[in-house]
Amino acid sequence: MEAGAGNLTMEPVHLNQSSLSNLNQIVSSWIIIFEVFIGSLANGFMVIASLMDFASRKKFGASESILICLGLSRFAFLWTLFFMFLMSTFLNSLIDKYLDVLMYVFLFLNNASLWYATWLCMFYCVRIVNISNCVFVVFKKNFDRCLPVLLLGSLALSVGLSLLLLCNSITNVDLTASTGSRPLGMSSKSTSRFLIISFIGSIPPFLVFCIAAWLVVDSLRKHTRMMKEQERTSFKEPSLEAHYGALKSVGHFFFFYVLYIISFSLYQSGIASPNSIGGSICTVLIGSYPSVHSILLLLQNNKLQQSLMSFFQKISCHQHAKVKKAESTSTCNTT
Incomplete structure (x- = not known):
C-alpha cells in the first residue's frame, strides 16, 4: 500500500513536468515561427528594395551591394536555423541523415552573414569618420572600389x-541525445569541435x-568635445546625427550578435536543455x-525606410481604390 501510495503521489509531479515541457516547446515554437516569418519579410524586402534601387540607377552602390548580400545570407541562415530547430525538436529521425549537411550550411551562412554585417558597419564608419591616419585614409578612399x-x-x-568542418566530419551521432541535453544528438567531442571552429x-x-x-565612438567623442569647446548648445548638427545613427546601428548589431553567440553556445552544448525554460x-x-x-x-x-513607406502607401491606395470600386458597383446594382 505504501509503495502504491508513493507511486500515486509521484505521477502527478511527472505529468506536471511533462506538461510544462510541452508548453515550453509549443510557446517557443510559435515564437520562432513568428521570427522566421517577420525575418523572412524583412530580409526579403531588404534585397528587393536594393535591387529596385539598382534598376532605377543602373548601378550598384556600396550600401545596396552589402544589403543584398546581407539580406540573402540572413534569409537562408534564418531558414537553416529553423530546420535545425525542427530536427532537434520534432524530427529526430532525420538527424543522422542530414546533420553533417546542416552543420556545413550553418557554418557557411553564419560566417558569411557576420562578415556582411561587419562590412555594413565599416561602410558607416568610412562615411562619417575623418581621421588623419594614412592607412585609414587610403582604405576610406578605395572602400567602394575594393x-x-x-x-x-x-x-x-x-x-x-565549412571545409574545415568537412575535414573534421561529425560522425558521432547519438539519436537518444537529441531528446536530452544535446539538441542535435552530437557527441560532446563533436559539439566541442563544432563550437571551436565556429568561434575561430x-x-x-x-x-x-x-x-x-571604436572609430565611430572615438569620432563621436571628438566631435562632441569640439562642439563643447565652441560653446554650441544644440546637438542637432548633421555630423552628430550621422554619428548617433551609425552608433545605434553598431550597438544593435553588437547586442544581438553577442546574445546569439551566448544563446547558441548554451543551447548546443546542452547547458540549456531543449526541454527546459532556459532552452526555450x-x-x-x-x-x-x-x-x-x-x-x-x-x-x-x-x-x-522610404521604400517601406512607399510600399505601404501603394497598398493603402490600392485598398482604397478597391473599396471605392466596390461601393460604386453596389450603388449601380441598387439603382
Whole structure:
C-alpha cells in the first residue's frame, strides 16, 4: 500500500513536468515561427528594395551591394536555423541523415552573414569618420572600389571555414541525445569541435567590427568635445546625427550578435536543455539575431525606410481604390 501510495503521489509531479515541457516547446515554437516569418519579410524586402534601387540607377552602390548580400545570407541562415530547430525538436529521425549537411550550411551562412554585417558597419564608419591616419585614409578612399573583393573574399573565407568542418566530419551521432541535453544528438567531442571552429571563424570579422565601432565612438567623442569647446548648445548638427545613427546601428548589431553567440553556445552544448525554460529562451534569442536585427536595419536606413513607406502607401491606395470600386458597383446594382 505504501509503495502504491508513493507511486500515486509521484505521477502527478511527472505529468506536471511533462506538461510544462510541452508548453515550453509549443510557446517557443510559435515564437520562432513568428521570427522566421517577420525575418523572412524583412530580409526579403531588404534585397528587393536594393535591387529596385539598382534598376532605377543602373548601378550598384556600396550600401545596396552589402544589403543584398546581407539580406540573402540572413534569409537562408534564418531558414537553416529553423530546420535545425525542427530536427532537434520534432524530427529526430532525420538527424543522422542530414546533420553533417546542416552543420556545413550553418557554418557557411553564419560566417558569411557576420562578415556582411561587419562590412555594413565599416561602410558607416568610412562615411562619417575623418581621421588623419594614412592607412585609414587610403582604405576610406578605395572602400567602394575594393568592396566587391571584400565581399567575395568573405564568401571564400566562409566556404573555407565549412571545409574545415568537412575535414573534421561529425560522425558521432547519438539519436537518444537529441531528446536530452544535446539538441542535435552530437557527441560532446563533436559539439566541442563544432563550437571551436565556429568561434575561430567569428574572430576575424568580429575584430574588424570592433575596430569600426571604436572609430565611430572615438569620432563621436571628438566631435562632441569640439562642439563643447565652441560653446554650441544644440546637438542637432548633421555630423552628430550621422554619428548617433551609425552608433545605434553598431550597438544593435553588437547586442544581438553577442546574445546569439551566448544563446547558441548554451543551447548546443546542452547547458540549456531543449526541454527546459532556459532552452526555450535560448532558441528565441537565437532567432532574434537574423530577424529582429534586420527589422531594426530597415527602420534605421533612410532609403529602406522610404521604400517601406512607399510600399505601404501603394497598398493603402490600392485598398482604397478597391473599396471605392466596390461601393460604386453596389450603388449601380441598387439603382
